[in-house]
Amino acid sequence: MSEPSPHPVKRRGRVFRFGAALMTLLAVAGYLVVQYVTGGRSGPGCTVVSGEDDGARYRFTPEQAVNAATIAAVGTGRGMPERAVTIALATALQESGLRNIEHGDRDSLGLFQQRPSQGWGTPRQIMEPAYAAGAFYEHLGKVPGYTRLPLTVAAQRVQRSGYPEAYAKHEPDAKLLAAALTGHAAATLTCRGNPDAAGVQAGPDAVRSALVRDFGRDVLQDAGAEVGGRATPTPSPSSSPSSSSSPSAQDGTRTVTLPVAAGASPVKGGTARQRGWQLAHWAVANASALHIERVSFAGREWTAGTSDPRWRPTGAQSSGETGRTADAVRIVTGQ
Incomplete structure (x- = not known):
């Protein structure tokens, strides 16, 4: 009887090394994704906590922080209540992840995925966060009783989204951000x-x-x-x-x-x-x-x-x- 060929052992060794390398690569990629989404704990990143000592918190990136602060500032500058700021922030979280993106469904652009073809402004205007936020508040202010409506209903009256229920999942984070960025919750x-x-x-x-x-x-x-x-x-x-x-x-x-x-x-x-x-x-x-x-x-x-x-x-x-x-x-x- 001939001796077993050593080739299967070598192949198993190569497969093992390849698998280990792939797992390492996936781990590194996962870490980088988490750092980007949350802002990272060791690098630049932001956190907002509840002013009610209930342990609620939301972590986000500096880019998201700038955009959230702009949305809140534009809202209060227009005399809009904190509820309006919460609705706007939840909408932007759903539509763009609070990022000023240059693409979207059809011609949708920016923080709120507003469409030039639907009269929201020129592409250049929509890509200005302050302008985009102002346009959102202008439409929201025309919704009768929007402060008493469920957030999803109020946001949908403005956005006309194909997925109106999606706004609801962002309401807790939007409330935390709005409380801090309107000054209602101090040092949060x-x-x-x-x-x-x-x-x-x-x-x-x-x-x-x-x-x-x-x-x-x-x-x-x-x-x-x-x-x-x-x-x-x-x-x-x-x-x-x-x-x-x-x-x-x-x-x-x-x-x-x-x-x-x-x-x-x-x-x-x-x-x-x-x-x-x-x-x-x-x-x-x-x-x-x-x-x-x-x-x-x-x-x-x-x-x-x-x-x-x-x-x-x-x-x-x-x-x-x-x-x-x-x-x-x-x-x-x-x-």
């Missing part, structure tokens, strides 16, 4: 940020331009915004950000200060404190995009690039709701 949104990000718009001018882009020109006029202790003129929404400030300058020349006056909140029934937390959370959400290093408000401070990005007490005391201002939001940029 954090981002790990990346103060060393290259190629980003940076400096106080970039922050002011982005504020005007999202909130409108009144955000600086009403707040009496100051940079380095000096009142600054309100920039045009289309003005180009300046990067002339030196990264090595003192914080005073890199700080945008937004005093929050009593009655400043555009949200119905909102307080100055709520307005302050809306602006503070907006700044944190835009930290990576605008090279923001620190944000402080109401005796708390958030710092970019730390292993624990939670809001920390600063020891500063808020002047409360009874003084000329409740507090001031201070945004320190990297340049």
Whole structure:
């Protein structure tokens, strides 16, 4: 009898090595997908938690954070209630995953997958998140009793989607985001940020331009915004950000200060404190995009690039709701 051929053993060895390599590759790919979707715990990424101490939280990317903050700012700038912001955020989560995508069904585009052929605007307009959000709110405001309707019904009256029930699954996350980004829930949104990000718009001018882009020109006029202790003129929404400030300058020349006056909140029934937390959370959400290093408000401070990005007490005391201002939001940029 002839001896068994060694070839089956070699083939089994090759199959084993191939299988092991494939499993490793799939594990790495899975890790990268999770990091992209959640924002990652070790890299730039954002988290919003419930203000009710019920353990609810939502993790998302810096890109999603910027878009969510814009949607909320445009809504409150139009005097829309928090419920409207929740509906808008849930809709964008379903339609685009809060990403400003350049493709979709037929000619659908952007955060809300709006169609130029259906009168939502030009492709260029729809790809501007502030414009897209404004168009959504304009249509939502025409829905009778939308604040009392189930979220899926209200969203569907605007979107006319083929899958209207799909909006419902995003309502819990949208509520968390809306509570933070309208300032209703204090110190609930954090981002790990990346103060060393290259190629980003940076400096106080970039922050002011982005504020005007999202909130409108009144955000600086009403707040009496100051940079380095000096009142600054309100920039045009289309003005180009300046990067002339030196990264090595003192914080005073890199700080945008937004005093929050009593009655400043555009949200119905909102307080100055709520307005302050809306602006503070907006700044944190835009930290990576605008090279923001620190944000402080109401005796708390958030710092970019730390292993624990939670809001920390600063020891500063808020002047409360009874003084000329409740507090001031201070945004320190990297340049």
